[in-house]
Amino acid sequence: MSEPRKLEVLRAIVEDYVHSREPVGSKALVERHHLGVSSATIRNDMAVLEEEGLIAAPHTSAGRIPTDKGYRLFVDRISQVKPLSAAERRAIHSLLEGPDDVDDILERTVRLLSQLTNQVAVVQYPHSNRALVRHAEFVLLAPRQVLVVLIADTGSVVQKVIDVGSEVANEALMLLRSRFLGSIAGTQLALLPQVLPSVVALCPPDLRTLAQTLAHGLESLSDTSREERILMAGTANLARSNVDFPLSIGPVLEALEEQVVMLRLLSDMGDDPRGVTVSIGRENPYDGLAEASVVATGYGSGAKVGILGPTRMDYPTTMAAVRAVARYLSRILGG
C-alpha cells in the first residue's frame, strides 16, 4: 500500500468529517474524492489507519472518525494553510484602524476573530516588558487610601488602590510623585524593581516608609495586572457548533471563566515563531477540554491570541485566521 495515499485518505476523512459531522465510510469517500481506487482498497487502508490509532469507529458498522492523534498528524503533515478570502482580509484591515485604546483594540480583535472562525476567541493582554514609564500619579482618595496610577507609552493605564498605614498629606504625595517621576520616567516597566529602591533611599527620612509603600504599589503594577488577564468573545459559538454535544459545553465554559486555566493553557503552548500552535483534545492539560482544541500564537512581545473550539474543526482555515489576526495585532501594537 502506498504511504502517500494513506495520508490522502486520512486527509479526506478529516475534511469530510469536519464538514459533515458524521462518521465517514469507504464508499462515500471514493465518491466524494477522486482517489483512483475502489472502496475495497480504501477499506484496507482504513484498517491500517485504525491500527495505527489515527482513526476510530464509533461502533462496528459505522464509518470512521479521526482520533486526536489523527488530527495531530493532519495538522502537522498534511494540511496546508488556506489563504484568507479577500473579504476576510478586508475585515481585518478595516477593523484595526483609528487611534484607539489598547482595550478597545483587543476587544474588537476578539470579536473579529470569533466571527472569522466561528469559535471562541481569546486574547491575552499584551506584554509590556519593553513599555516605558510615561507617567505616574498618586491620588488621595481617603485619608489613608491612595490610588496609584502608572501610565506607559503604549497607552496602557494600570491602577490600584493601596492602603498606606497612616494618614498622609496631599503635599507629601505630590512631593513624592515628582521625585518618583523624575527618576523613573522613560525607564522600562520591567526595570522598575531595580530602579525604585534607590529612589526610596533618597527620600527624606520622614517620608521613607510612605515612599516604600508607594514603590511597592508601582512595582506590583508594573509586572502583574495586565498581562495576567485575558479577554474573550464568541462563547455563543460553542452552543452552535455543539448542538449534538451539549454535554461537554459546561466544562468548557468553566475553563473559559477560569482565567488562570486559560492563561496556563496559552503559555504552556510553546511559541512556534513560524506559525500557530495547535493543542488537540486530550493533549490539553485540563480535563474539561478533552473534546476541545486550541489554536493560538504569540503576538507583540510574547502575549498570546487564539481560539478554542471542538476538536472537530476546520484547522486550515482557523489557523490562517489566527495567524493573520496575530500579524495585524503585532503590527498595530508594536512588537
Next chain:
Amino acid sequence: MSEPRKLEVLRAIVEDYVHSREPVGSKALVERHHLGVSSATIRNDMAVLEEEGLIAAPHTSAGRIPTDKGYRLFVDRISQVKPLSAAERRAIHSLLEGPDDVDDILERTVRLLSQLTNQVAVVQYPHSNRALVRHAEFVLLAPRQVLVVLIADTGSVVQKVIDVGSEVANEALMLLRSRFLGSIAGTQLALLPQVLPSVVALCPPDLRTLAQTLAHGLESLSDTSREERILMAGTANLARSNVDFPLSIGPVLEALEEQVVMLRLLSDMGDDPRGVTVSIGRENPYDGLAEASVVATGYGSGAKVGILGPTRMDYPTTMAAVRAVARYLSRILGG
C-alpha cells in the same frame, strides 16, 4: 372554592416544579403538601388555574407547569423572601473587604453572586454622576496622539486615546493640563460639559483648538465608557441547569455577549426601591431570553446588579441573594 387555597396550590406547583423539573400532578401535590383536601379537589382548582392562564399542561395526561404569568403571580403575591443562611451572609461579608479597586470589587461580586445563586451574575459599572474630578492627565503617546486620563475620587480611572489633528508639543499639553485641572478639580463629572467650554474660552488663542479637542475627550470620558459596561460570571451555570434544554442556551449566550442588549434589559427594568425587580420569560424584550428570567436591582446611585437564569428558578432564594449583595455593594461603593 377558596381563593387562598388556589394560591396555595399555585405556590405548591411552582415550588415542586422548580425542585423536580417535572410537571406536577394533583396526586403528587396532596402527598407532598398538607393541603387538607383530596386530589380531586386539587384537580378542580388546577382546572381553574389553567383557565386563568397561570399553569399549563405540556400534553393531555401530564402534570401542570407554571406559565410566565403563573411565575409572575407567584413572585408578586405569594413568595416571601427567604432569609440567607448564616454561611451565605458570611461569604458576602468576607468577600467585600479590603481597600480594593472598583474593578476588583465588581469582579468578585459577580463571582460571588453567581456561586450564591447558581446562575449567571451580571453587574453594571457604577454610575459616577456624583463622583468628583480628582485628577486629569494628558500624556503624549505619539506626535499626534494624546492619552487623556480622568481620575475620580471614587477611585475610578478612565482613559482614551485621541487624535489631535496636528503635532503638539509636550509643554503645551502640560500647560493645558494645569489650566484644566485648576478649573475642574472637585467638580462633579456630570457637570463637566457645562464647565469645560469656559475653560477652553480662557485658553491662549493658539492653543484654542487643541484645548477644544481635549475638552471633548474629557467630556466623552465623563459620561460614557464606564457605566456603559457590564461584567458577568457564571455562564457555565447555564449549561448545568439546562441539561435537558440545550437548545435555548445559544441565544442566551448571544444576548449576554451583546452588552447593548443586557444594558437595555437592565435599565428597562424599573427600579423598585423596596426590593428587587423580576422580569420573567417572554416579558423580556429580547427573543433569545424567552425562556429566561432576570432578577435585578439597583445599587449605589442607579447602576444595576442581578442574575439571569431559566424561568424555572428558585425565585425567593435568588431574590434574597441579589438583594443582599446589592446592599453590600451600595454600602461599600457609597450610595
Next chain:
DNA sequence: CTTAGCACTCAACATGCCCAAGTGCTAACA
C-alpha cells in the same frame, strides 16, 4: 497490490403493545 463479491454486524428507525400517571366528568355527599 487491487478488486469484486458476500456474509455479517449494528445503529437507527419503525411498529405495536402495555403501563402508569394524570386528567375530566359525573354522581353522591356534607
Next chain:
DNA sequence: TGTTAGCACTTGGGCATGTTGAGTGCTAAG
C-alpha cells in the same frame, strides 16, 4: 355550594420485536 370517590379516557414513555441500510472484514480471483 364545595368536596369527594369512582371511573372512563388520554397519552407519553418504556420495551420487545422486526426491518433496513450503511458499512465493515474477509476471501478468492485478477
